[in-house]
Amino acid sequence: MFSVKFITSIEKIGQSVWDDIAQDTNPFCKYTFLHALESSKSVGQGSGWFVQHLIIYQNQQAVGILPLYKKTHSYGEYVFDFAWANTYRQYGLTYYPKLVASIPFTPVTGARLMLKPDIDQTEIIPLICEKLQAHIKQNAMSSMHWLFVEEELSNSLAEQNHLKRHSVQFQWFNRDYSSFENYLNHLHSRRRKRIKKERQALLDADVAVKRLHGNALTQEDLAFFYECYQQTYLKRSGHQGYLTKEFFNQIFANMRENLMLVCASKDNTPVASALFVFDNKQLCGRYWGALTEVDKLHFECCYYQGIEFCIEQNISQFNPGTQGEHKILRGFEPTYCYSNHWLKQQAFHEGVERFIKQEDIQLAEYKTNADKLLPFKQLENK
Structure with a gap:
């Protein structure tokens, strides 16, 4: 039997439990990095980032973690939804606060839903999506956003009607x-x-x-x-x-x-x-x-x-940060990144779905043209 709990400070779970679950993830997902953000007040009051980390329990033992924040703006995310917020405003609706599964100020693809090895992700994801949507409705938030997720998780979330969106970064491969x-x-x-x-x-x-x-x-x-x-x-x-x-x-x-x-x-x-x-x-x-x-x-x-x-x-891989077509001529390859989005208002959810479909067409063309600018004599295994 699985259950979930939202916590407002990473200290409420502690480093040993957090890192035991997040042990094979990148440094940004580790307790030390996220705790430094909280204890230094880089997130929290006055920042627009409010901790809502989701902890998953099985028979009262923590078996999963989702780094999660309530946001009162869209800065520091690097997956841009300002146009969505403006559309909400035009219709007299409130876009903020929203809920974001992200590492603050860190546009790096990595683990978001972190689970102990014996936990089946496909079994957990429907439960997590249900709990997140209920949390959003109960706390007057507009939407749920998963940022810079790994492709496998993005595909699984899309099956739960969390819309899959692409973006492009320029990355170097050794x-x-x-x-x-x-x-x-x-x-x-x-x-x-x-x-x-x-x-x-x-x-x-x-x-x-x-x-x-x-x-x-x-x-x-x-x-x-x-x-x-x-x-x-x-x-x-x-x-x-x-x-x-x-x-x-x-x-x-x-x-x-x-x-x-x-x-x-x-x-x-x-x-x-x-x-x-x-x-x-x-x-x-x-x-x-x-x-x-x-x-x-x-x-x-x-x-x-x-x-x-x-x-x-x-x-094997070097991610120098977001944007910057000048990176292409220095050998940084256009690479897809993934995010997923669920909006409480059904009409806006459907509108964003249409927007993403049109955006994907433009983005695929952009990536194809960027690929042609790469300076390699011959590029294998792309």
Whole structure:
């Protein structure tokens, strides 16, 4: 017999129980990362993200987890539904709050519904969907959104009338390259020469770049990175970033083995920094900032250094973040991501279904055209 419970703090289940269930997931789904978001107040009061984690029990023993948030806006999700919210408003209806199965501020595909190995996902999903829909109705929410889910789960959710939606990210895949030079040799000569020219220009400008990870990271590195992070957000968005300094303090202290930091200096003065999160399967570029604008430095810190790190560490996939067609010419391949959506108002649910069908046609064409721009001499096993 299965039952569920919604909790408003990850501490109410505790690290040992959470990580015992989430043991084979990426670092973003681990207790340490999600707890850092909560305890640093990066989510919670004033953020628009309110914890509603769903815990699944079998005979009073926790056997499953769904990271879940009540949202009062759509920022920090990277699956865009602002047009849906505007349509609700035009009809005098309220779109917010809504319910979101997501890792805040983290557009990375990964586990959402995490279950112990002996639990059958196909048996659980109908129950979960039923409980989520009841929770939405009881708490005056508009809808349920599963973001950056794995394809198998997305297909199962679609069978429960949680509409499947596609998006495209640009990701790099390690095809057993022995070095960065070896990787470049798989590109067309024009693109290979362009990348070499970009990197050489930085050397000629006396720009030095280094990678730090694990115990090599220091508090001074963190302080400089956070300064870069804040200033870049302030310049682009008018605020100092979603994540607090305490959040970064905590992950630097407790997730060092999953962090890699790129630091750049010009004329021996630090100018830029980029923070990555990784495990033995995937590298994720998450946070970038610069105090001084240096031409092509973003490409070096956020793309080329990440590719080199994946090759050195034998990591198979590199997700540098959302958007950016300029990534294609550097070898990042258009890759489908998946989300699923259920709206309480039947008429709007059907309207979103029609919208997604039209969007899928346009997105498939976009991906086909993007594939044609890839710079590889020959691309196998795509």
